[in-house]
Amino acid sequence: MKICVLVKEVPDAAVEKRIDPNSKRLDRSGEKNLNPFDTHAIEAAMQIKEGGKADVEEVVAVTMGPESAVRALHKAVSLGADRSVQLTDDALADSDVCATGYALAQTLKAEQPDLVLLGQQSDDGECYTIGAVVADHLHMPSLTQVIKMDVEDGKLRCERQAEYGYDTVEVELPAVISVGDAINEPRYPSLKAIMGAKKKPLDAKAIGDVGIEAGRVGGEGKRTTVLAINPPPQKEAGQIIEDEDTDDTVEKIVAWLEERKLLA
C-alpha cells in the first residue's frame, strides 16, 4: 500500500495575514510553517503504517508551491514520510481551488497511491474543499472532516460529525480522506529525523512532467475573479477588562450583567 499525504506551507499562525492591494492575493511573505492540520494527516498515515493492519510500503508527502515550500516537505519527512514530491512551476501561481485540485490530482496520478490523506482545512484560505476536488479528478471515493479511521479488510472505516450527529462510513480503497485535528495527537519529530529530513529523496516536478495543461492552471485557468476586497462590517468594540484583582473583576462582571437585567 502506498499512502500520499498532501501538505501545504502556510503563513505561521502568529503572523498577521494581509491581502496585497494590487494583486488582491494573500501576501505569502513572512514566516511559514507546515499547515497544522496536515501534521494530523501525516500522523494518520504513520499510524496505519505502524498499526499492522495494512502493509504500507511507502508514505509520500506531496505539495504544490513555490521553492520555499520544500520546508513544509522537510517537516513532513521529519514526521515520518519516506520521501516527497514538490509540484512547482511559475505557471501555477494564482491558481484557484478548481485549478489547484486539478494540478494536485495530476501529480497524484503519477504516484498511483492507494490512499490520499490531507488535513481538512488550511490556515490560510480555501477550507474543506480540496480533498473532494482531487477525489473527483482521480475517480476515487472521498470523505472529508474524518475524526476516526481504521483499516479493516482492505477498507477504511471512518467516523465524522455530520449534520445530524455522528456518521460511520465504509470506504473502499483507493480513496481520498481529509482529516480533522481530533483524529490523533501528532508526534514530535526527533532531532535525528529533523537532521535527516533534507537527505530523503525529493522530486521536483514541473507541470509538463505530470501532464498538466497550462491553460487550466494559474491566472489563465482561474474560474473566479476577485472584484474587490473590502473591510468587514464594523462591530462596535466591546469593553475589555484585564484581570488583575479577581474580586474586583468579578464585581465588574456582575454589575455589567445586572445592568442588562441578566441576573433577574
Next chain:
Amino acid sequence: MSGILTYALHYEGEFNKNSLGAVSEGAKLAKEIGGDAAVVVVGGDDLTDELCGSLGKYGATKVFRAKAPEGLAQPVVDVMAKVIQDNGYGYALFGGGLLGFEIGAGLTARLGGGVTMEVTEVKAQDGKLVAVRPILQDSAVAEVDYVGEPGIIIGRLNAFEMSESGDGAAPVEDVDVQLSDWSTKATMVQRGEQRGADVNIEDANILVAGGRGLGKPEGFELAEALAEALGGAVAATRAVVDAGWYPYAAQIGQTGKTVAPKLYLAAGISGAIQHKVGMQSSENIVAINKDPNAPIFEFSDLGIVGDLNKILPKLTEAVKAKKGA
C-alpha cells in the same frame, strides 16, 4: 444559460433548515437574474411528492428528485452534474454544512466551474451573481464573480434566511442517474448517531460555553456550576466535543447547533469562525480567555483577559449571592 440549481438536504422526512434558507435565497436571486429556481433532492422513499412539492413554498419553481444513497456527497455530485448538463443552469447554490462543501467541491472538479465558499451574501449584478465572502478570519470581505459556468456558491452556515415567498406546490420531476463507479464505493454504515446525554441548548436564555481553555474534562464542572447559578445551560465547542470532554448534543457551531440566547458566556473559547457562526447572533456575548489576542474578543460585548480557573468560581459565588439577595 440562466437559472439556479440548489441542493436541499433532508433527513427522516424533513428538509434541513439551512437548505431551506438556500432554496429561499435561490428563488430570490432567480427572480433577479431570470430563469428557474430549481432544487435537487436525493434519497429514498421518504422523498414523497408532497414533501418535494412543499419546496414550492420557499419559492422553488421545479424539483428534481433522484433515488440514490443519502448522506454522502458523491452520488449528489452525479445527480447535480447531470441536471446541470441537461438543463444548463448557470449556478449551483448550497446552504452551510459539510455535505454542501463536499458536493460543491466535487461539482467544481466535474464541470470545471469556479467555486466560492463561506459565502455570507450573494448579489445580482447585470444578470450575473457575485458572491461575498469573508476572508482571513473575517478581517476582510471579498467580492467574487465567476468566469464561465456553472458558478458554484457554498454558503456559510445560517447565511441565507428561510422565506416563504412561493405559492403552492412545485412540480416534481424524477431523474434517472447512473452513478459513477467511485460514488458507489463509500457506504453509510450508521447515520446521525447521537452520543452522550441529551442537552437542550437551543431554548436556553443563558448559555455558559466551554472550550479547550477549560484545560481538561473536569474543567466543565466550573462551567456547570456557573450555568446553574445563572439559571442557564452548558454548551461546548467542537474541539472539546471531538476530544470527548462533553456530549455532542451541547455542541455549537458549523457542525453543531446554532443558538441566540440572551447571554452567551464563553469560557476558554478562542472564537474560531466555525464556532462564531453558531453563536454570533446572541444578544450579549461575554468572553473569558487568557489570550488577549483570541479572536473572540473581537465580537464580544464584554471581554475578560484572565485565568478562568480563578475567575469562574468567584463569579459563580458572586452570582449566587446577588440572586439570593
